[in-house]
Amino acid sequence: MRVDLFDFDLPTERIALRPARPRDAARMLVVDGDAPFSDRHVRDLPQMLRKGDVLVFNDTRVIPAQLEGRRGEARIGATLHKRIDLRRWQAFVRNAKRLRPGDRVEFPAEVTAIAEARHEDGSWTLAFEGDEPVEVLLERAGRMPLPPYIAGKRDTDEADRSDYQTMFAREKGAVAAPTAALHFTPELVERLDEAGIARETLTLHVGAGTFLPVKADDTSDHKMHAEWGRIDQATADRLNAARAAGGRLIAVGTTSLRLLESAAGEDDVIRPFEGDTSIFITPGYRFKAIDGLMTNFHLPKSTLFMLVSALMGLDKMQAVYAHAIGAQYRFYSYGDSSLLLP
Known part of the structure; x- marks a missing residue:
């Protein structure tokens, strides 16, 4: 597909330079099948999911990987x-x-x-x-390696050491945060537990290559960067069991999604995985492991906007992003969230 199909105009003032406080006060645009778009907040997530659903988090920890x-x-x-x-x-x-x-x-x-x-x-x-x-x-x-669209507008400071780290961060090795999970707080997790919504973790060490622009004119000519990830046997077993029982697997972030899809076979079964993945998901891809995605709003012509377009359809995601821009959602790593349920 032509890369320019994934372009859109984004006013620079929509780029968030700081996170919402508290974190779960961030806005969340819910796109659920053919239902009208719903403007909510991340704190409403327990109402948007069903008992038995599983949220899958990336427990990678960002290291201060920027040196001068x-x-x-x-x-x-x-x-x-x-x-x-x-x-x-x-x-x-x-x-x-x-x-x-x-x-x-x-x-x-x-x-x-x-x-x-x-x-x-x-x-x-x-x-x-x-x-x-x-x-x-x-x-x-x-220093914490803030994305270029933030670092180019302000200096990194001490607040970023905690702001650019999720509450699930455990395994050191990422040089970019799995930003969808930045919105979670202990209070929100407690309410999700009470609602019967389970959670699992995997590890994918996000690399700075996630910010590299797509320079090719056609998606077939783009070479995706590789990142190291791991899903253990016990986690894979629990995820497969939850899905077999009727629960939906909701990836929290594109990093969790990419690793789950890398670990799943054509039989839709998730298997243990350890190693590099360079999976590149574009429209036409058949999703095997996930039933939904919670993610922030992404760059024009980025591999991540291509991924969400594969999940929901390009026309729908163009409409979603037009709505988000018009409704003044905040974009990118420190920005607002979306819940995408095909």
Whole structure:
């Protein structure tokens, strides 16, 4: 399909620079089959779901993966986006033309890394020196890696260390938040429990590649970035059992959805999964593992807008986004939510 079919005009003032407070006060646009769109709030979620439904969360934890350093007199910015091994990470580098293989980059707090090799996509392998775990070094020297559409408008600050982390965050390794789950609070989870709505977690370490623009003119020519994920046997068994009993699996975020679909076979059974996934979901895809999606509002011509268009239909999602813009919903990572039920 032509990528320009997924374009739309978004006023810049609709981009949220801070989250709603409290988190579950964010607005939520409910799109349920052929019913009229419903303007609600995230705190209304227990009323929108049924007893026996299962919300599937991503428990990845964002690490402070953005670093500012120097190679000699040259300023070098690095955003880590994929772990290679214990000491080496693949990173997108700003001012990369000043780097050569073997160069040492000095970051704050006595953190240093060697630029080992440049990849075809322009990113670099950085090998961190010393014996301390890289995560410890990042806590000392790094910043939360806010998306470019936020970081380009304001500085990252201390509030982002908690704002850009979900209440389910446990497994360190993401360099972008699974933002649909940013809206949840302990109070909302308690009300979901009382309503008989179950929850499960999986892990998918979101990479900075999620923000890369689609440069191809046709979706068939786009190469999707890979991200590491895991679903264990017990979780897969519970998800399959819930669905067999008539419950709906509602992915909280496109990251949970992509991993569930990667783990499901053509028989619609979810199996254990551990490894990289580069699944690219566009209209025409047959969903095997999920029955609905809770997600924020996405960028024009992005792979994520293509994904929601695959779930609900392109014409309907264009109408949904036109409604959201007209009704002044807040967009992107710190923005409002939608509940999409085909």
